[in-house]
Amino acid sequence: MGGGTRGTGTVVPSPVSTGGPLAVDVHAVSRTHRGRRGSADVLANDAVTLSVEPGAVFGLLGPNGAGKTTLVRQLVGVLRPDAGTIRLLGHDVTARPADAARLVAYLAQEEPALSELPVGLAIETTGRLRGQRRAQARAARDRLLDELALEALADTPMSRLSGGQRRLAQVATALVGDRPILVLDEPTAGLDAAARRAVWDALGRRRTTTTVVLVTHNVLEAETVLDRVAVLDRGRVIACDSPGRLKALVSDEVRLDLVWRDEPPHDDPTVLQLRARATVTGRRWCIRLPAAEARDALGRLTAGPTLDALDDFTLATASLEDVYLALGGRDDDLERA
Amino acid sequence: MTSPAVLATAPGPWSALSAVYAGQLSRARAARGPLLFVATLQSVGILLLLRGVVDESSNATARQVVAGSTVLVVAYIALNLLAQRFGMLRGTRALDHYAALPVSPASVVLGTAASYATFTVPGAVVTAVVGGLLYDLPLGHLWVLALVLPLAGASLAGLGALLGLLAPRPEIATTFGQLGMSAVLFLGIIPADRMPGAMQVLRALVPSTYATDALAESLRADPDLGVVLVDLGVCAGAAVVTLVLASLAFRRAVRR
Numbered sequence: 360m361g362g363g364t365r366g367t368g369t370v371v372p373s374p375v376s377t378g379g380p381l382a383v384d385v386h387a388v389s390r391t392h393r394g395r396r397g398s399a400d401v402l403a404n405d406a407v408t409l410s411v412e413p414g415a416v417f418g419l420l421g422p423n424g425a426g427k428t429t430l431v432r433q434l435v436g437v438l439r440p441d442a443g444t445i446r447l448l449g450h451d452v453t454a455r456p457a458d459a460a461r462l463v464a465y466l467a468q469e470e471p472a473l474s475e476l477p478v479g480l481a482i483e484t485t486g487r488l489r490g491q492r493r494a495q496a497r498a499a500r501d502r503l504l505d506e507l508a509l510e511a512l513a514d515t516p517m518s519r520l521s522g523g524q525r526r527l528a529q530v531a532t533a534l535v536g537d538r539p540i541l542v543l544d545e546p547t548a549g550l551d552a553a554a555r556r557a558v559w560d561a562l563g564r565r566r567t568t569t570t571v572v573l574v575t576h577n578v579l580e581a582e583t584v585l586d587r588v589a590v591l592d593r594g595r596v597i598a599c600d601s602p603g604r605l606k607a608l609v610s611d612e613v614r615l616d617l618v619w620r621d622e623p624p625h626d627d628p629t630v631l632q633l634r635a636r637a638t639v640t641g642r643r644w645c646i647r648l649p650a651a652e653a654r655d656a657l658g659r660l661t662a663g664p665t666l667d668a669l670d671d672f673t674l675a676t677a678s679l680e681d682v683y684l685a686l687g688g689r690d691d692d693l694e695r696a
Numbered sequence: 697m698t699s700p701a702v703l704a705t706a707p708g709p710w711s712a713l714s715a716v717y718a719g720q721l722s723r724a725r726a727a728r729g730p731l732l733f734v735a736t737l738q739s740v741g742i743l744l745l746l747r748g749v750v751d752e753s754s755n756a757t758a759r760q761v762v763a764g765s766t767v768l769v770v771a772y773i774a775l776n777l778l779a780q781r782f783g784m785l786r787g788t789r790a791l792d793h794y795a796a797l798p799v800s801p802a803s804v805v806l807g808t809a810a811s812y813a814t815f816t817v818p819g820a821v822v823t824a825v826v827g828g829l830l831y832d833l834p835l836g837h838l839w840v841l842a843l844v845l846p847l848a849g850a851s852l853a854g855l856g857a858l859l860g861l862l863a864p865r866p867e868i869a870t871t872f873g874q875l876g877m878s879a880v881l882f883l884g885i886i887p888a889d890r891m892p893g894a895m896q897v898l899r900a901l902v903p904s905t906y907a908t909d910a911l912a913e914s915l916r917a918d919p920d921l922g923v924v925l926v927d928l929g930v931c932a933g934a935a936v937v938t939l940v941l942a943s944l945a946f947r948r949a950v951r952r
Contacts, residue, residue, distance in 0.1 A: 462701065471790040484715050488715050489707075491707075
């Protein structure tokens with residue numbers, strides 16, 4: 360692997376807004392998880408406010424424990440906020456949580472409820488529970504099996520599929536019933552590149568009719584597929600904008616990743632300078648610095664004998680991860696793959 | 697501000713229930729075959745074991761053993777396995793799947809309970825017939841089993857669902873299920889007149905007692921159908937109460 364520069368992927372333009380109500384309108388939502396057996400209460404959502412236009416692909420990005428899942432469980436009407444309001448396509452689902460299930464399809468992080476059902480029946484049953492008649496649900500099942508190339512697995516119980524196949528089948532259960540809002544908690548976790556593509560193509564085909572709210576902690580995916588992203592940390596929204604505009608906040612900085620074959624040469628002055636500013640994870644160094652400085656440093660490293668000590672190096676423009684860190688987020692468990 | 701979007705139609709309670717039922721039945725077919733075998737074997741084993749102990753002249757005891765063993769098959773599946781199932785659903789947040797669909801907890805609980813109850817039928821029929829032949833009891837009124845099974849199934853499945861949904865952890869749901877099944881075993885098979893007073897009170901409180909008594913009555917040569925109907929009426933009442941409580945426990949478990 361040689362070094363290279365990472366760019367952002369293509370973003371499908373979002374459809375023209377129809378001037379109707381917002382798809383999702385969250386206003387000052389707070390929710391506390393009551394501590395059990397003497398443990399302290401946890402403020403999972405702290406006055407969260409955000410809005411999503413119809414047809415957008417909107418992301419919630421943040422590390423584990425940031426409050427993403429608590430927020431989506433409220434969006435889908437499973438959990439009620441302690442304070443604040445949530446409106447979906449003009450319906451106040453804080454006042455009438457049951458309405459949420461008639462507007463939203465929810466894909467949780469894991470779906471053990473369906474685990475022993477054959478794939479086809481899981482899709483059909485979910486369709487019927489979303490109000491489709493039996494014949495309708497069966498036709499929708501066949502279309503989805505075809506669309507996501509799952510026909511061969513139609514009769515296989517979900518529990519016998521590989522992790523990636525199972526996730527894809529679960530995505531199919533979220534798509535059945537054609538809900539105008541899809542709330543997907545890490546839909547592509549565990550999927551290989553081809554299956555990820557299949558999911559994003561399927562969502563792309565529904566853009567004119569469907570709004571997607573997506574939980575992720577994969578920064579690369581967030582940059583390539585989202586129209587807008589809310590960055591959550593410790594229950595608060597610390598930023599909310601398009602990935603491009605968020606990255607512009609830290610655009611003068613780039614990230615230099617160095618992977619050493621063995622011990623880095625300690626007598627090289629550039630190595631010594633970089634070490635002082637690096638986040639070191641084993642043999643991997645990650646350094647954030649202004650673009651010009653990074654270019655110079657990389658030039659010196661690759662021109663001299665130090666190059667032999669390097670296993671790999673990458674110079675990348677600012678990512679959402681850098682934005683997240685610049686805004687005060689913690690570098691715990693954001694994924695970069 | 698323009699008007700809100702049109703809400704999708706929610707399925708009617710019956711159609712939601714039948715969709716849950718069909719899904720769960722297929723699950724049960726795939727995953728529960730060996731367990732059904734174990735449930736039946738356990739009851740037939742008890743029948744064989746007690747055959748050497750029960751006095752041949754004691755018709756009442758023989759009827760009690762056969763009826764109790766038959767209802768035990770129902771308890772194994774509808775109470776024990778369903779408590780484990782709902783304990784797992786609660787423990788893994790899988791109840792969210794249903795809570796985010798436009799269906800009532802009652803449809804989910806009833807549909808699941810009905811599928812587990814259906815699954816008890818072959819084992820219960822085998823146990824009752826083998827028991828009747830083994831203990832030389834008249835099987836002419838075994839049609840009563842067609843009423844006993846759905847009512848015992850519903851009340852024990854309601855109890856199983858309730859225990860599973862109340863258990864704070866899946867392991868505790870499993871323990872509840874096993875204890876419930878043991879209670880059905882001892883309270884159902886031991887004749888009431890040989891129990892100490894405290895156990896008789898407990899016996900009167902569990903719904904399986906009434907299913908066992910109705911079935912034991914039907915194993916007489918000339919059963920009193922009035923007694924059978926009263927027992928089954930109590931069983932039906934218990935089914936309603938446990939299923940309503942289980943639906944409430946479902947809501948509570950989701951909102952944690």
